[in-house]
Amino acid sequence: MTSRAISFPWTKRKHREWLLFGLLVGPNLALFSIFTYWPLIYNFYLSFVRWNFLRPTKPWVWFNNYIDTFTDAKFWEIMGNTLVFTVATVGGTLLLGLLLALLINQPLRFRDGARAIVFSPVVMSGAVVAVVWSYIFDPRYGLLDQILGWVGLNSPDWLVDPFWAMPAVIIVYIWKNIGYAVVIYLAGLQGIPRDLYEAARVDGAGAWAQFWNVTLPGLSPVAFFLSVTSILTSFQSFDIIKVLTNGGPVNATSTLILFLYELGFVSYDAGEAGVVAMVLFTIMFILTLIQLRYLERQVSYG
């Protein structure tokens, strides 16, 4: 890295160069310190005190907030919801996305157009997508009731029924985000060298054998990147759930992020909010380490 630094004649005096470095990196670093690192430390502190954001004192309660949180059935219900939501959305986008990408990865007319259409919900605001879908889910006047009616089914009251609310939220999330998976898979498929297929064919491999021995292994780095990125995004989703169900009915669709919002801005429990924030951070920390390892490996031969 240092060998690539450019030595300018006027910066022979290295302190001047150090100053420049500070000026260029400083603003970014300062903002991160105040609005990213400090909040992490402060959450850690909050997780050990009892506070409602108003009282002037914050009595130190040791691990009581952790004990309260981890023995609360609601917390585990929400952990379960987060797991279900993450697994279903990530699994759904990855599998459906793979199927779609494999099917349209051939010289088809309008393929790029279809790719753009599938991707378009990715750039829409999650809030507006959820608003549109809350009309679609309307059990009497909605689009879905109409379509289900064709096959003789009655629409459940999606957003109010404790059983159907979670599937509804998952459907909307997959609808919005599947295009991202398709685009990444397609790029990965295009990146597999043609020679490998030629070689496999010469060796007598049929379409199925080519798929197992060339396509899937060739796609695995991209699939790995995609799964980690998708888990991170799904794990942090807020807008769709907030707008569609607000975590309800009761807590049926509440995830850790919704819970954190509720603790901070509805029930004003700073201590438990600190605990939930630390739980979120721990999970994210592990996931991001995995992602960074991947990025590093990619870059090393780039």
Added chain:
Amino acid sequence: MTTREFEYETVVGPAPRADARPRPRAMRWLGYLAMIGVVIVIGLPIYWTLIGSFKLYNEIYRVPPTWFPLEPTWQNFPDAWNAAPFGRYYINSIIVTALGSLSEVALAIMSAYALAFVRFPGKNYVFIILLSALMIPVEITIIPNYLTIARLGWINTYQGIIVPGAAIAYGTFLLRQAFKALPYEVLEAARVDGAGHLRTMTSVVAPMAQPAIVTMALLSLVAKWNDFLWPLIVTNTADMRTLPIGIFWLRDQEGLVNWGVVMAGSLFLIVPVMIGFIWAQRYIVDGIAAGAVKG
């Protein structure tokens, strides 16, 4: 299976495109079917929004619903515009997005340039500190940041919405990679010509890394424009809300009363984004794809 493929190749000849491996014809039909299917699944909700916004009140609440407005009306659009201060929402969204993205792009270029080319002892540690910010999800910062912003007296202000999200780690990382991949000779040439660091950054490095910067800037614009959680928390009057918060409130106000108005309001958000997306589609989609494959 194998013989079919060889037949195909001899009849059609070498495939015209890089990805055109010979495949059975059935596969091609499946491909078209998949494309039609996915376009319907993605398109129908948008179509439903569109026709909903042109339906009169009594048509919205008709069973069964109509697939085309019987008496198309524009009335929902002025009604939506008057039900919530959409003009204000647009102004707020534009200000917050423009300043927020500008800040992210500028900070990313500056930091990435410094990390790639400027000498500094312990530079690797600075890089790691910046990169580690990626591990702290923005959602867990909301409560402490709300307290900080409140102490600064910035609740319900533009700076309150913009400043906490003004720095960027991922973009810095990506641009640093792009900068380091630039041909070294050009940078040396700039040095020989007597250009200093700042000149090199603004007139050599940034223009040469333009594709990476454009992609990063577009992704930043999309993220800021759609940001929901932080503006929801930090604004508390209608005149400071951004569009995503605005549509959320409009739905809660009118959703059970008149879906037509809410769908018209939704189009106020969807249409500009779609126009922008059609215009910048190549940069966004290809940039994302390249980012995943090349890192």
